[in-house]
Amino acid sequence: MSSLLRLQSLCRRHTTKTTLARLLPSTTVRKYTSDGGKDTSSGVPYETTLQAASAEDPPTVPESADVVVIGGGSIGCSTLYHLTKLGVKNAVLLERNQLTSGTTWHTAGLVWRLRPNDVDNCILNYSKHLFEEVLEKETGISTGWIQNGGMFIASNKERLDEYKRLHTLGKAFGIDSHVLSPKESLDVYPLLNIDDLYGTLYSPGDGTVDPAGLCMALTKAATNAGAKVINNCEVTGFDVQDDELGVKRVKAVKTASGTIRTPLVVNCAGVWGPAIGAMAGVKVPLVAMKHAYVVTERVEGVSNMPNIRDHDASIYLKVQGDGLSVGGYEPNPIFWDDVNPDFAFSLFDLDWDVFMQHVEGAINRVPVLETTGIKSTVCGPESFTPDHKPLMGESPEVRGYYLGCGFNSSGMMLGGGCGKELAHWVVHGRPQLDMYGYDIRRFPTCLTDKPKWVKDRSHEAYAKNYSMVFPHDEPLAGRDVRTDAFHKVLQDAGCMYQERHGWERPGWFSSKPAPILDYDFYGSYDIPRHENYEYEDRLTDEYTFEWPAHHHIIGEEVKACRERVAVFNMSYFGKFYLTGPDAQKAVDYIFTNDLSKPIGSTVYTCMCNKHGGVESDLTVSKLESGDGSVLAPESSDAAFYIAAGGGNSQQSFSHILTVIQDMKFDCQLVDRSDDMGMLSVQGPHSKDVLQKLTKTDLSNESFAFSTHKLAEVAGHPVRLIRLTFVGELGWELHIPRESCVDVYNAIMAEGAQYGIANAGYRAIDSLSSEKGYRHWHADLRMDDTPLEANLAFTCKLKKDTPFLGREALEQQKKDGLKRKLACLTVDGYTPLHGLEAIWRNDEVVGFIRTAQYAFALGKTIAYGYVSDPKGAVVNNAYLKAGEYKIESLGETFPASLHIKSPFDPKNNRIKGQYDDNMTITIPKPQ
Numbered sequence: 001m002s003s004l005l006r007l008q009s010l011c012r013r014h015t016t017k018t019t020l021a022r023l024l025p026s027t028t029v030r031k032y033t034s035d036g037g038k039d040t041s042s043g044v045p046y047e048t049t050l051q052a053a054s055a056e057d058p059p060t061v062p063e064s065a066d067v068v069v070i071g072g073g074s075i076g077c078s079t080l081y082h083l084t085k086l087g088v089k090n091a092v093l094l095e096r097n098q099l100t101s102g103t104t105w106h107t108a109g110l111v112w113r114l115r116p117n118d119v120d121n122c123i124l125n126y127s128k129h130l131f132e133e134v135l136e137k138e139t140g141i142s143t144g145w146i147q148n149g150g151m152f153i154a155s156n157k158e159r160l161d162e163y164k165r166l167h168t169l170g171k172a173f174g175i176d177s178h179v180l181s182p183k184e185s186l187d188v189y190p191l192l193n194i195d196d197l198y199g200t201l202y203s204p205g206d207g208t209v210d211p212a213g214l215c216m217a218l219t220k221a222a223t224n225a226g227a228k229v230i231n232n233c234e235v236t237g238f239d240v241q242d243d244e245l246g247v248k249r250v251k252a253v254k255t256a257s258g259t260i261r262t263p264l265v266v267n268c269a270g271v272w273g274p275a276i277g278a279m280a281g282v283k284v285p286l287v288a289m290k291h292a293y294v295v296t297e298r299v300e301g302v303s304n305m306p307n308i309r310d311h312d313a314s315i316y317l318k319v320q321g322d323g324l325s326v327g328g329y330e331p332n333p334i335f336w337d338d339v340n341p342d343f344a345f346s347l348f349d350l351d352w353d354v355f356m357q358h359v360e361g362a363i364n365r366v367p368v369l370e371t372t373g374i375k376s377t378v379c380g381p382e383s384f385t386p387d388h389k390p391l392m393g394e395s396p397e398v399r400g401y402y403l404g405c406g407f408n409s410s411g412m413m414l415g416g417g418c419g420k421e422l423a424h425w426v427v428h429g430r431p432q433l434d435m436y437g438y439d440i441r442r443f444p445t446c447l448t449d450k451p452k453w454v455k456d457r458s459h460e461a462y463a464k465n466y467s468m469v470f471p472h473d474e475p476l477a478g479r480d481v482r483t484d485a486f487h488k489v490l491q492d493a494g495c496m497y498q499e500r501h502g503w504e505r506p507g508w509f510s511s512k513p514a515p516i517l518d519y520d521f522y523g524s525y526d527i528p529r530h531e532n533y534e535y536e537d538r539l540t541d542e543y544t545f546e547w548p549a550h551h552h553i554i555g556e557e558v559k560a561c562r563e564r565v566a567v568f569n570m571s572y573f574g575k576f577y578l579t580g581p582d583a584q585k586a587v588d589y590i591f592t593n594d595l596s597k598p599i600g601s602t603v604y605t606c607m608c609n610k611h612g613g614v615e616s617d618l619t620v621s622k623l624e625s626g627d628g629s630v631l632a633p634e635s636s637d638a639a640f641y642i643a644a645g646g647g648n649s650q651q652s653f654s655h656i657l658t659v660i661q662d663m664k665f666d667c668q669l670v671d672r673s674d675d676m677g678m679l680s681v682q683g684p685h686s687k688d689v690l691q692k693l694t695k696t697d698l699s700n701e702s703f704a705f706s707t708h709k710l711a712e713v714a715g716h717p718v719r720l721i722r723l724t725f726v727g728e729l730g731w732e733l734h735i736p737r738e739s740c741v742d743v744y745n746a747i748m749a750e751g752a753q754y755g756i757a758n759a760g761y762r763a764i765d766s767l768s769s770e771k772g773y774r775h776w777h778a779d780l781r782m783d784d785t786p787l788e789a790n791l792a793f794t795c796k797l798k799k800d801t802p803f804l805g806r807e808a809l810e811q812q813k814k815d816g817l818k819r820k821l822a823c824l825t826v827d828g829y830t831p832l833h834g835l836e837a838i839w840r841n842d843e844v845v846g847f848i849r850t851a852q853y854a855f856a857l858g859k860t861i862a863y864g865y866v867s868d869p870k871g872a873v874v875n876n877a878y879l880k881a882g883e884y885k886i887e888s889l890g891e892t893f894p895a896s897l898h899i900k901s902p903f904d905p906k907n908n909r910i911k912g913q914y915d916d917n918m919t920i921t922i923p924k925p926q
Contacts (some may be wrong), residue, residue: 029788043347043376044106045295045320050099050213051345053232058573059230064261065092067426068253069268069763070235070276073104074411075266075404076212077218078419079426091227092262094255095639096234096272097344099215103270104411106343106380108293109208110307110327111413112150114166114201116469118847119433121173123417130416131209135217137410139224143217144210148319149306151189152201153365158172160547162468162717163201164889169835170203171887172847177203179890189305191366196400202306208318218419231255238265238280240398246615247661249278250400263428266402271339271383273391273405282395283448285386286406287443287458288336290348292379293327293357297371311466313361315443323375324366328358329465335455336381340796343381349376353904370732381732382409386457386478387445388465390414392422394441395430396654402426403440408461427466430609434781436588440650446682447483447502447623453478456519463522471833472542472762474498474507474533478518484571485677485740491515493758494539496550500647506760508553510828514538547831547853547923557920558766558855560757565683567747568726568759575647575676575734576642576656577623580667581636587640587805590659592786594796595640599624602706606786606794608805612791612812614781616652617774618644621708621721630675630736631719632711641708642721643734645776659804672754677740680723681747684914685754690731692750696720698731705910714746726764728905729772729912742867769861771855772823772901778834778850779821779863787812787864790900816873819846819865824884825897825902826860829853829923832888839892841884845869848886855920857903862886863896 066088069076074093083091093100111131113124129144154160167177180202182194188202205863218228239252239259252261267284268277270575276286302324308317315328332354363370377442383406385391391406404422407414418438421431436442442637447453460477471748480487482502490506491497496514498507514535524527530536540549560566578586587595592607602621606614624641626632644652657669681690691698696711703709710722716739721732735743746755765775774780786795787809795809826832832851837844851862866876866882876899884895908915 004799013519015467027619033892040797042163043295043378045325045376045378046210046212048210049105049345050212050215051101051105052098059257061230061233061255061258061260062092062228063166064090066090066262067092067264068260068262068264071092071095071102071268071270071272072099072215072231073102073268073270073530074215074231074415075270075407075419075422076213076266078415079219079221079266079268079404079422080229080424082420083184083226083426084222086423088427089226091222091228092252092260093219093222093229094233094235095229095231095343095413099219099229099800100211101344102272103380103382104215106347106378107211107409107412108327108826109144109210109211109412110308110316112203112206112320112686114170114177114203116162116166117437118169118170118173118835119435119437121169121175122433122924123414123421125173125175125417126420127413127416128205128207131214135214135221135893139217139220139273141217141220142210142213144213145207146720147205147207148304149202150206151185151203151306151308153308153310154198154218154313155196155202156198156311158468158544159890160199165545165835167201168837168887168889169847171837171844175203176205177201184530191299191302191305191310191368193302193365193367196364196679203251204306205279206307208251210523211412211493214412220631232615235276235279240280245661245664248281248398250398263400265400266404266426270405270411271336271381272409273383273403275339275341277395277403280398282397282401283445284391284404284405285443285448285454286383286391287379287455288339289384289462290336290379291382291409292331292349292377293325294350294355294377295325295375296323296369298322298374299324299368299372308365309466310361310365313365315358315361315365315465317337317362324369326358326362326369328361329462330354330462331522333459339381339642346753347672348379348381348559350379353432358799384408384458384462384878386454386461389784390418390462391440392418392435393425393441396441396445396650403473408465430611430613430782432783434783436648436651436777439651441654442501442648444502444650450481453481453502459521460519469541470543472548474539476516478502479516479519480504482572484569485737486569486571486744489741489744490569490758495760496535497760498761500572501650505572505646506569506758507555508550508760508762509758510553545831545833547829549925551853551923552764552922553921554762555567555756555855557759559920559922560755561567561683561759561763561767562729562918563684564755565681565685565689565751566757566759566763567580567744567751568680568682568764569678570680570732571671571740572646572679574642574644574646574652574671574677575673577633577654577670578640578642578643578656579637579670579717581637582665583635583640583667586663586665586667587620588801589663590656592803592805594793594799594801595620595622596801597622599706599710601721602708606708606791608803608809610781610788610805610808611642612805612808614780614784615655616648616784617776617780617794618642618652618678619721619723622801624710629717629735633670643733648776652696658772670708675737677735677737679733679744679747680725680730682724682728684726684729685751686730687854687912689747689754689922690750690758693746694720699923714743716743725773725911726767727773728909766852766855769850769863770851770856770901770903772903775850784865785809785812788819789818816875818871818874819867820874820879821863822866822879823898824864824886825854825857825898826862826886826893826895828859830860830893832860832862832886836862837887838866838886840866842850843869851905854903855922856918861901
């Protein structure tokens with residue numbers, strides 16, 4: 001496969017001067033601003049903006065407010081509106097200039113609802129509903145909603161496969177869409193060039209919204225409900241104080257017109273968000289870039305046609321009256337490093353050298369544009385984040401300080417749904433949807449204050465905005481920021497690393513090293529492009545929706561674990577100690593499982609929010625009194641060791657800390673993640689290998705499952721925990737950083753006689769799915785409850801111990817579940833990756849959350865939540881009564897239901913009872 005699939009827009013040629021001359025207007029009808037941002041005539045294509053003719057008198061601010069929202073763009077206005085819908089009467093919105101004056105006023109206003117993410121689709125669906133059906137009826141003010149549809153262009157098979165995945169996922173959310181042939185596409189949009197067209201995805205329910213009309217409608221409804229909107233009110237600082245436990249909390253907002261006492265602030269300042277955050281000591285990891293589109297003269301016949309996204313050309317074409325707005329995402333965007341606080345209703349000069357790469361793609365797709373003039377140009381600031389997702393939720397630095405910014409030029413279409421979720425977050429402590437991908441706490445705080453990491457990753461996210469979303473893609477920017485003690489030795493062993501929120505973790509292993517090189521910005525900004533880059537070449541080989549090119553290597557790692565012994569480096573896990581007088585009380589309340597266990601026990605548990613949603617699943621070990629070393633904290637009271645998945649370690653840490661603070665528990669939570677490594681040795685010969693390296697008896701009688709001991713391994717202190725995440729006999733080794741490599745080398749040397757192998761997380765994903773273990777943020781999220789996820793055994797509901805979320809779970813158990821996690825298998829070597837539709841008795845009842853090839857079972861295994869379209873209770877009897885199919889890429893595959901995974905249902909292998917004579921056959925590479 002061509003490496004151009006990695007970043008389709010990065011090698012676009014500039015057009016010739018002849019083509020440029022055809023597009024340029026004969027006269028310039030507008031002025032431009034410099035970065036100074038002085039007011040000038042506007043090039044935006046809207047009849048109405050909210051720019052005031054002259055400055056108003058200095059405003060009067062209230063003495064206090066329940067919530068203060070900062071920023072009058074689409075997100076701030078939507079958050080204010082939804083706060084009032086939740087009963088908040090004394091909410092205030094502060095805007096430095098006028099509503100929409102920052103970035104909202106010049107936005108293109110496009111609304112596309114199909115994305116490769118179910119939460120995005122829910123948010124976008126709600127936004128459309130709000131824009132189209134609610135606000136004008138409520139306020140009499142039109143949002144300017146125009147439903148002319150949207151069309152995605154595919155120029156190759158892989159892109160059309162991606163669209164087929166979106167089409168299938170849309171069925172689970174009632175989003176009407178159609179995969180069209182080139183000829184059918186031309187019937188819908190007669191101006192298209194279809195010579196290089198592979199097909200399209202047409203979504204007739206998409207459209208556009210007017211930014212001024214939307215914000216006026218939102219704020220009118222909000223003020224009618226008691227909220228206040230205060231324009232021309234500059235925020236100058238915050239009063240942040242330590243409470244009696246030393247926790248920093250918001251107390252007031254300072255403005256040029258006075259101070260407003262408030263316990264809750266929402267920073268919706270967009271590009272200016274970092275400056276507003278810095279006033280309170282809050283880090284806001286986003287960068288400002290110049291983002292542009294041009295508005296053409298009249299295009300005959302274009303009115304009422306759908307808006308176009310040609311992802312392979314990295315452009316969009318929005319119907320704007322009788323013309324088109326043309327924009328896109330280039331590989332060399334211009335950063336706005338010195339953000340001007342007074343930049344309002346202002347635009348930049350358009351840099352044609354940067355923008356012209358979009359012109360060629362636009363002319364190729366709609367050839368009539370070659371002879372069409374330009375009416376105006378629009379180049380304004382937008383905010384972009386390291387993973388192209390918004391920054392929302394309560395900051396980890398200051399309690400009561402929430403973020404609602406960094407929307408990556410999607411604030412209009414995401415604004416309705418995100419404003420709703422953010423308001424619920426502020427009022428009820430957590431959102432309703434699984435907003436982990438938006439939550440500021442997804443980023444470790446050690447990353448959010450690294451400007452180079454933020455800038456490099458934000459650049460790559462911007463440049464790849466229209467690239468295909470493949471299952472096994474990895475970033476090239478911001479790598480090797482957090483590495484564990486094993487990094488170099490595993491790299492030399494051929495490790496192909498993955499990145500998860502700064503941490504490098506093993507993905508899979510080959511015979512040849514593939515080191516990660518410094519980010520080359522894909523050759524932009526006169527930075528030479530890397531040549532013969534082994535790591536990037538391997539990623540490119542994986543760009544498919546079939547089983548990837550290296551899948552047989554994953555199979556070999558799985559085979560080693562099931563038949564011999566494998567070593568997994570899981571050092572990126574979060575490793576926390578909880579100690580203090582109230583430590584036992586805290587774990588009893590925070591965790592769903594029973595933690596009133598003896599010293600030496602290890603418990604797998606969930607922790608929930610008050611709605612019963614799972615904030616994380618993790619293990620908690622009860623410790624002996626220690627000597628103060630990294631393995632054994634000193635404590636005169638109960639002490640606990642918490643191991644949390646590395647992908648959400650910051651979120652887990654913040655959740656635990658937040659509950660401790662809210663409940664005023666007298667205990668301390670300490671993060672030792674960087675101070676220890678973590679190896680997991682798993683497989684039939686795991687005990688044989690480890691027993692040769694330690695004097696600690698590893699027999700079942702002396703070392704039971706779910707227990708831990710301090711031990712010496714290869715002469716080094718180690719905490720051994722008998723656990724598995726792959727369904728085999730095995731132990732985790734938690735090792736002081738300075739001892740990690742020595743212990744690893746000893747294990748590999750001793751294990752050589754047993755055929756020991758390194759294995760990575762791609763193998764873990766397959767092994768754990770085959771066994772039926774949950775994957776955080778795949779088949780277990782904060783909008784799932786333990787009961788729905790078949791994890792009721794982790795909940796101490798038979799005891800009377802209070803725990804967070806208990807009331808919600810008890811009520812759900814009483815009412816009956818409305819959805820339940822189902823295990824499905826498909827015969828053969830069928831590639832599934834998640835987001836496929838689940839059919840039950842010829843009705844769509846859900847979608848696949850996670851899917852893997854189960855090498856021992858010899859079939860594909862998938863998990864998804866099933867709900868009844870009519871709202872009936874879903875239990876095991878309901879699940880068993882159905883016939884199932886899974887739809888993928890336009891095909892349906894018969895699926896078999898399993899109440900639990902059919903792999904080792906009696907857990908014999910975990911006990912070390914290997915009498916099944918299992919042999920694994922690895923399918924040949926496709």
